[in-house]
Amino acid sequence: xxxxxxxxxxxxxxxxxxxxxxxxxxxxxxxxxxxxxxxxxxxxxxxxxxxxxxxxxxxxxxxxxxxxxxxxxxxxxxxxxxxxxxxxxxxxxxxxxxxxxxxxxxxxxxxxxxxxxxxxxxxxxxxxxxxxxxxxxxxxxxxxxxxxxxxxxxxxxxxxxxxxxxxxxxxxxxxxxxxxxxxxxxxxxxxxxxxxxxxxxxxxxxxxxxxxxxxxxxxxxxxxxxxxxxxxxxxxxxxxxxxxxxxxxxxxxxxxxxxxxxxxxxxxxxxxxxxxxxxxxxxxxxxxxxxxxxxxxxxxxxxxxxxxxxxxxxxxxxxxxxxxxxxxxxxxxxxxxxxxxxxxxxxxxxxxxxxxxxxxxxxxxxxxxxxxxxxxxxxxxxxxxxxxxxxxxxxxxxxxxxxxxxxxxxxxxxxxxxxxxxxxxxxxxxxxxxxxxxxxxxxxxxxxxxxxxxxxxxxxxxxxxxxxxxxxxxxxxxxxxxxxxxxxxxxxxxxxxxxxxxxxxxxxxxxxxxxxxxxxxxxxx
Amino acid sequence: xxxxxxxxxxxxxxxxxxxxxxxxxxxxxxxxxxxxxxxxxxxxxxxxxxxxxxxxxxxxxxxxxxxxxxxxxxxxxxxxxxxxxxxxxxxxxxxxxxxxxxxxxxxxxxxxxxxxxxxxxxxxxxxxxxxxxxxxxxxxxxxxxxxxxxxxxxxxxxxxxxxxxxxxxxxxxxxxxxxxxxxxxxxxxxxxxxxxxxxxxxxxxxxxxxxxxxxxxxxxxxxxxxxxxxxxxxxxxxxxxxxxxxxxxxxxxxxxxxxxxxxxxxxxxxxxxxxxxxxxxxxxxxxxxxxxxxxxxxxxxxxxxx
Numbered sequence: 001x002x003x004x005x006x007x008x009x010x011x012x013x014x015x016x017x018x019x020x021x022x023x024x025x026x027x028x029x030x031x032x033x034x035x036x037x038x039x040x041x042x043x044x045x046x047x048x049x050x051x052x053x054x055x056x057x058x059x060x061x062x063x064x065x066x067x068x069x070x071x072x073x074x075x076x077x078x079x080x081x082x083x084x085x086x087x088x089x090x091x092x093x094x095x096x097x098x099x100x101x102x103x104x105x106x107x108x109x110x111x112x113x114x115x116x117x118x119x120x121x122x123x124x125x126x127x128x129x130x131x132x133x134x135x136x137x138x139x140x141x142x143x144x145x146x147x148x149x150x151x152x153x154x155x156x157x158x159x160x161x162x163x164x165x166x167x168x169x170x171x172x173x174x175x176x177x178x179x180x181x182x183x184x185x186x187x188x189x190x191x192x193x194x195x196x197x198x199x200x201x202x203x204x205x206x207x208x209x210x211x212x213x214x215x216x217x218x219x220x221x222x223x224x225x226x227x228x229x230x231x232x233x234x235x236x237x238x239x240x241x242x243x244x245x246x247x248x249x250x251x252x253x254x255x256x257x258x259x260x261x262x263x264x265x266x267x268x269x270x271x272x273x274x275x276x277x278x279x280x281x282x283x284x285x286x287x288x289x290x291x292x293x294x295x296x297x298x299x300x301x302x303x304x305x306x307x308x309x310x311x312x313x314x315x316x317x318x319x320x321x322x323x324x325x326x327x328x329x330x331x332x333x334x335x336x337x338x339x340x341x342x343x344x345x346x347x348x349x350x351x352x353x354x355x356x357x358x359x360x361x362x363x364x365x366x367x368x369x370x371x372x373x374x375x376x377x378x379x380x381x382x383x384x385x386x387x388x389x390x391x392x393x394x395x396x397x398x399x400x401x402x403x404x405x406x407x408x409x410x411x412x413x414x415x416x417x418x419x420x421x422x423x424x425x426x427x428x429x430x431x432x433x434x435x436x437x438x439x440x441x442x443x444x445x446x447x448x449x450x451x452x453x454x455x456x457x458x459x460x461x462x463x464x465x466x467x468x469x470x471x472x473x474x475x476x477x478x479x480x481x482x483x484x485x486x487x488x489x490x491x492x493x494x495x496x497x498x499x500x501x502x503x504x505x506x507x508x509x510x511x512x513x514x515x516x517x518x519x520x521x522x523x524x525x
Numbered sequence: 526x527x528x529x530x531x532x533x534x535x536x537x538x539x540x541x542x543x544x545x546x547x548x549x550x551x552x553x554x555x556x557x558x559x560x561x562x563x564x565x566x567x568x569x570x571x572x573x574x575x576x577x578x579x580x581x582x583x584x585x586x587x588x589x590x591x592x593x594x595x596x597x598x599x600x601x602x603x604x605x606x607x608x609x610x611x612x613x614x615x616x617x618x619x620x621x622x623x624x625x626x627x628x629x630x631x632x633x634x635x636x637x638x639x640x641x642x643x644x645x646x647x648x649x650x651x652x653x654x655x656x657x658x659x660x661x662x663x664x665x666x667x668x669x670x671x672x673x674x675x676x677x678x679x680x681x682x683x684x685x686x687x688x689x690x691x692x693x694x695x696x697x698x699x700x701x702x703x704x705x706x707x708x709x710x711x712x713x714x715x716x717x718x719x720x721x722x723x724x725x726x727x728x729x730x731x732x733x734x735x736x737x738x739x740x741x742x743x744x745x746x747x748x749x750x751x752x753x754x755x756x757x758x759x760x761x762x763x764x765x766x767x768x769x770x771x772x773x774x775x776x777x778x779x780x781x782x783x784x785x786x787x788x789x790x791x792x793x794x795x796x797x798x799x800x801x802x803x804x805x806x807x808x809x810x811x812x813x814x815x816x817x818x819x820x821x822x823x824x825x826x827x828x829x830x831x
Contacts, residue, residue: 067789070606077608078564079793152578155563158571205609221617222781223691248689248779249788252673256688260681411560426565437566449565 059523060242061264061506063516064254068222068247073204074193075147078155084267085225085245087515090193090210093121093140094186100338100433100512102186106135106194106211116181116468117164121189123172127234129196130215137168142197159191159432181466183473187340187434213238213519223247227518239522258501264523265508267516269501271324271381277501282326283510285498288334289385289427291372291491292442294420294451299368299398306488308359309370309423310349312396317351318388319494322381326499330492332485334428334438338512341435341464341477346485348492356396365398372402374425375410380496386425389491420451423491433513435477436465443480443489452489533818537811544807545596545800549589552796561794562605579605592800601801606793611801614786619805621691622775622782626766628697629704629774634759637709641716642743648721656713664710668770672703672777689779700778704770708762715758719751726750752824760817767813768806 065084070077074086095105102110106127111119127135144166151157164179176185196209208216213235214227225245229238246263248254254266255273266277274280293300293309300306319327331337332346360366372390376383383404390400400423405413414424426449430438441447444461445454457480464476484490498514508521552558559576567575576582580591595601601611644656679699680688690696723729724747732742771784779785783802790799821828 067792070793071608073608077606079606152574155575158567158574161570220692222621222785223779246690246779247781249785249792250776250779253676253689253777253779256673256676256681260684260688262688408557408561412557414565415560428565430566437568440568441566448569 058241061240062244063265064246064248064263065267071205072208075154084516088214088518089208089212091212092193093189096513111186117178119176119185121174127211129209129211131209133196136171137174140174141166141168143194146197181468183468184434184436187432238519240518243518264503264506266501269499271326274324278504279502281510282497282499284336284338284512285496286429287427287496289493291423291425292451294422298422299365300422302363303487304359304363305365308356309491310488311352311356313392314351322384326497327494330495332492333481335435336495339433343478343481353396360397367399370398370400371421372400372423373413373421374404375407376404379427415448533815540811541807548800548803558796602797604795604798606795611798615805618783618786622771628701633705633708637712641713642720645717645720660710660713663706668773669777675699691780700774700780703774715755719754723747723751756820764810764813
């Protein structure tokens with residue numbers, strides 16, 4: 001769901017200018033200090049905190065994100081801007097630790113399973129909303145009922161469709177009942193933000209009320225959202241006093257603001273800019289660009305051809321050349337290592353063009369045309385990646401025919417279950433950090449983006465979606481991912497890292513779930 | 526005159542209706558809006574529910590008349606992205622674009638007229654050549670490149686001005702300059718060439734011969750006659766700035782105007798907001814064109830409207 005930045009065609013020019021500008025700065029010599037203090041842009045107060053080098057708590061930061069939040073009501077939409085801000089205002093029953101494992105947040109422990117369809121959660125004591133109302137089981141139920149009451153008005157209701165009822169068992173215990181076994185329930189509780197439902201009438205855009213470490217100060221539409229520390233926060237007091245989110249679409253402009261000292265953190269740092277930013281941070285991401293290979297008909301119906309197409313690609317070279325190393329070679333599956341169901345026994349197909357040629361010869365597929373369907377501009381370096389992969393295929397004796405479509409037409413082809421192109425490019429993501437939706441879309445023969453008719457695959461993925469025994473469920477996913485790897489249902493490519501640029505003074509480690517939690521940030525150095 | 530005005534207004538309406546139809550059809554035919562708006566991993570049930578909630582499962586002709594019925598009452602529906610009326614969003618961002626365009630083009634115009642006249646008085650001199658060279662440079666520079674250049678120089682290296690954003694006069698300087706420079710180049714060239722033509726006309730010889738002061742000859746007599754093409758170009762610049770350049774300049778500077786919002790609407794696959802923006806911009810273009818016709822008449826009363 002989270003969109004990677006569009007690759008800007010202006011980048012080469014910008015880089016050239018940056019080099020010139022940096023040279024100019026260097027030549028400027030000791031003028032620098034005087035210009036620092038006269039920096040424009042109303043960041044005078046952040047300047048003063050910089051000078052207090054010892055200060056480890058306190059201070060204000062500015063974060064530049066790619067798009068404005070759609071709303072500060074956390075139950076309506078679902079987009080990057082909305083999440084960046086709302087993740088700091090609202091909290092969920094469960095959170096994820098830095099490695100992506102579920103951990104309690106507003107709950108005191110992970111949910112306990114009463115039977116196949118019933119789960120109970122104990123709410124943390126002593127938590128209150130920023131309007132002073134206490135958080136209890138009734139408040140959690142009201143919050144959930146508000147979300148489900150929105151029905152189709154909410155983009156998120158799809159996540160929670162399996163939950164039949166939510167009730168307060170006592171003051172501090174909530175019971176979730178699902179309409180069938182739902183192993184993903186804990187992951188869903190990581191997604192469900194708890195609001196004070198009694199404030200709904202006020203409208204959350206002007207008056208967002210949550211329990212989070214930060215509370216709302218102002219929203220200048222089109223320009224910025226300001227949050228300040230919640231003085232009554234139940235957890236450890238966060239270090240940063242005040243945070244301003246700015247909305248800047250153009251990545252070159254975000255980078256400029258970082259270089260000028262106006263911003264402390266920018267999202268979606270382009271791999272090309274990693275060397276220019278004061279500090280660049282990257283972490284295992286959730287995006288997996290892949291080629292879906294048709295096992296149904298055409299030249300790719302022969303598994304040898306599909307395996308050859310995997311052997312033909314030098315994945316590491318793509319990671320280095322296109323993404324500046326900020327990408328890892330896929331472990332022969334579309335799951336990140338941080339996601340439940342990741343199969344540690346799988347290894348990527350080696351780059352072995354000779355073997356690829358041999359397999360193609362065995363299949364008698366020399367020179368056959370491979371229709372490659374793709375798009376341009378939606379995901380980071382997508383077109384470059386598609387063309388590079390096609391080149392690798394051409395080198396081992398196939399004849400790739402790359403067709404780049406406008407995004408709408410591309411989607412029509414991706415979702416056309418009747419006629420499947422031999423290879424369709426897609427970048428698969430996973431916000432819940434649970435494999436159910438991802439494998440349901442691309443692995444299951446019933447998924448709208450899949451190109452196979454494997455009945456066992458259908459069984460595994462369908463069963464896993466309702467299997468509440470974690471070990472059994474994990475085993476099902478391991479079988480599914482092993483089959484797709486061995487029989488090469490995809491040409492597996494890369495796992496793109498999430499990259500951020502930060503100022504020298506910001507102390508922060510990016511998270512595997514891509515959340516920007518200001519409470520984990522501080523100023524130092 | 527009255528008949529002329531009516532005729533032009535009707536022509537404008539035809540343009541607006543045409544643009545509306547094209548935008549409406551293109552945004553729906555180019556791809557399935559539901560597929561565009563929902564995450565790739567959404568299930569078939571989620572897709573059907575979403576389409577139903579937005580009325581996107583109605584026949585396109587029904588959707589179109591719904592849109593027209595709303596548009597005449599300035600009700601363009603709710604932005605899919607922000608969940609509030611699209612027109613409310615436009616009313617928020619439009620003044621910022623108007624401010625930017627007026628500042629940028631005002632600056633371009635105020636500089637271009639004297640510079641162009643100055644150059645025209647000594648065609649071929651070194652002053653003229655360097656002014657022409659400068660103007661050519663100004664009008665040839667791609668705006669996104671110019672914007673990033675200015676950000677790097679004044680924002681990053683010198684730190685005199687903020688690199689992006691809006692809200693204060695300082696924020697306005699760089700985007701307005703970026704908008705102004707290419708327009709300044711084109712306007713200067715136009716002022717210069719029209720003035721050269723006029724300054725060689727017989728009536729100027731006569732005026733000079735009878736001893737009229739040079740400033741009056743140039744600024745009142747020659748410039749008035751030279752100003753018709755300049756007005757045409759200024760109107761064209763105005764339209765291009767609102768309907769085109771603002772997209773580039775506002776995106777580079779994160780200036781939250783209508784061009785910035787158009788890009789956001791595209792990024793967020795918000796076709797409701799996008800069609801509202803295109804409709805409003807089309808109306809503005811038609812109004813500016815109408816106004817321009819009357820400006821011609823003011824400048825040159827000999828112009829007969831037919």
